[in-house]
Amino acid sequence: MSDLRDMFFEECDDLMEVLSTGLDDLQNGNGDAETINAMFRSVHSIKGGGGAFGLDRLINFAHAFENVLEDLRSEKIEADPALIALMFSSFDHLNDLVDAARDDNDIAEDAGASILADLKQVSPPENGGADEVEVDSADFMPLTLDIGGDNDFGPLPDFDLPPSLDLEADPAPPMADPLPTGDGINAFSIEFSADPGLYSRGHDPALLFRALADLGDVTVSADTGNVLALAEAGDALSALSWTLQLIPNDGVEEDDIREVFEFVESQCVLEISTTVVEKAADTDLPELALPTLADEAPAPDEADTAVDATAQTAPQPAAKPAIKVVEAKPATGKKSEPRNSTIRVDLDRVDRLINLVGELVISEAMLRQSMNELPVSANSSVSEAIGQLKTLSGVLQESVMAIRAQPVRGLFQRMSRIVRESSRTAGKDARMLMIGDSTEVDKTVTERLVEPLTHMIRNSVDHGLETAEDRIKAGKPAQGTIKLEAAHRSGRVVISLSDDGAGINRVKVRKIAESKGLVRPEDDLTDSDIDNLLFRPGFSTADSISELSGRGVGLDVVRSEIQALGGRINLQSEPGKGTSMTISLPLTLAVMEGMLVTIEGESLVVPTVALRETLQPGQANVHEFCEGDRGLSMGGEILPIVDLGEALGFRRQLSNLDNQALLLIEGESGRRSALAVDNIIEQREVVIKGLEQNYQSIPGIAAATILGNGKIALIVDTDQMIPAAGKSQLSLLKGQEHAEVA
Amino acid sequence: MTKILAIDDSRTMRAMLETALTEAGMDVDLAEDGVEGLEVLPDAAPDLVITDINMPRLDGFGLIEGVRKKPEYASLPILVLTTENGDALKQRARDAGATGWIVKPFDADKLVAVINRLVV
16 A cells, blocks of 8 residues: 555656646646646546545645636636636645645645635535535435436336335336245335446346345346337337345345446336235245356347246347356466556666666777777777677667656756745745756756755845846836756756846955955955855855845855766856856766876876866976975966875875876865876766775775776765865875775 | 456556456456557457546547447446546436446445446
């Protein structure tokens, strides 16, 4: 059951997404009838599933929401802006209810009460509010003698009598099998005749009688009085009527009998009365066997005398009898596959596959490398086959990576809610525009983007957008726009968030940064430098801590979260026009772009994310300081030079950097340093292998990878290679043993 | 073995039906909307069909009408599984040719009992 529950909540996510997309379409005027239908079905399915798990509150709310969508669907009401706004709130509340149910959380008693009231006002529940969702599993309609609107033939009396009245038109025929005299016992007398509609809906009187036989001893007799007349009229199906006598088992009530006829009530004439019969020594029908049912039913015109129902069953409208004898058919081997276009797979399995494919790609590279060392012609069939292997493994890797990929739509839709909520809290009017929401990104990446994006959006609404009055004064529309955009660009995913607000107030930002000691008043800062101060730890532009973004975290946290994903974040702002932040991310976390370098014959990888520049140091720009610290002068700034070989314990400090290459890196904090390495080999993609699982955590090393030649290369943790201001590089990995690399 | 074709666009509901009916010893085929239901019907050759009403592409009413149109299925029992409990809806289902209905959330025992009542 818990599996089903999980499945339900997973499905809820999908359904909420459909709902959200529909709402967006409606809002943007792109909605059509199918949009509303799909939304209706989503809420309906949530309600249906909720019922299975007894989530009453969810059901009731979904029901009210569904009623509104139903009215919208049948064009009783129109999707005006007010209604769309109500539906957005309803969507949010439904989301809350689903989340609360999923996590087994309580939700405030009155939460959503006003939304529910609004929904009910738009589409009042049927039956004046008496229509709580029914949770009965069985359904019993009041039984009336209704011969049905589809009664298109004459001879049956056209009436609708309460069950207590006798059916004069068809008096009960005498029992075919008179019962011997004896003690009187209570019995039910059941009169039944079927409409043609009964047969055309898959019913069979014989099955009804069989069900009755479960309730007691049944005697059946058929009256074929109408057969001839009806046969002439071309409709003999309903010619038979039956009289049954049921001597009930203990505890069997009239309702139990009615339940048997539950589905046919409107396609038959049914009369149940109680009677006292003499106790039968033995009836002919201890059980209603149906041996003849599999045979061809006799033609109606043969049924010209009263017959016992066991011998005479109703003719079937179709050539194929509705009732089949249970056949001992050999199992067909397999159940036909559910024709789903998607399957659900454990993430672990996918990750395992991704890892294996990574290994395969590496093996393939190793093979190619060894081939190069063999005296094999490039035109030989072996080389050709290896070339093919390379192409195939590349395609395979791409396809496997695609498994983990997911459109960012779900993420964007969550953010759409953040925009609504935060603008409401801030008393600002904002809408969200989504572009490229079908762009696919690794699932883990989308999950880990939730927090940073949430924070960025709150920041934009809080600090970026102006109030409606200010916007109007500035000649902008009163409603602000937050644009969330995703795209693939040169092997990376780029997600940008922009607002059309006031832009960054650089004078103010600079003043704050100075007051916090982040910059000095005499520092010469470009606009971009000032904008990027926002990412510095401990910076907060809000004069007072606002309810929204002032939660003790600044954009520096956003930045470090993005960098933890191997991403970069940039900020651009134009005063009066707005601000945009651009996040650039790798497509997957399993593969990373890195610069392959060597130190003392060991291969190391420096992530390109942190890399700004590579250069050869000249005598002129390397400065020696005390304690062997060296600095590189660049554009008036002195950057610390870190001898990577020494920092990682590969060697003692070099006295001379002339033959070294320098990699200029920038860390999370925006600080930079220059890494000295022996050689720069090439830039390449590497498959990341965690060290912690396989070995242990090593200071200064983020992870490892396996190179084409089968050797292990360590991936440098660049952030640990940037000395804090005023610290010597020897304190980089202070208190930690230097890594020993075998 | 009783063969059931269950048609519902909700995968939770499909899973629940599959579990309940399989446990009752029935053989279950699944389809996720009316169109697919009609497609798989000949292969599934069910003794009984259970269908949802609200589904994309082809809803339950459409499915029932589609099934009934084919002479070989004219008397195939079709149960409607619905959250609605309105008379009008039931009448529509009946008009389309439904045999009976089960109101969601369904009780597995009740569902099995109803199915057993409708098939030999």
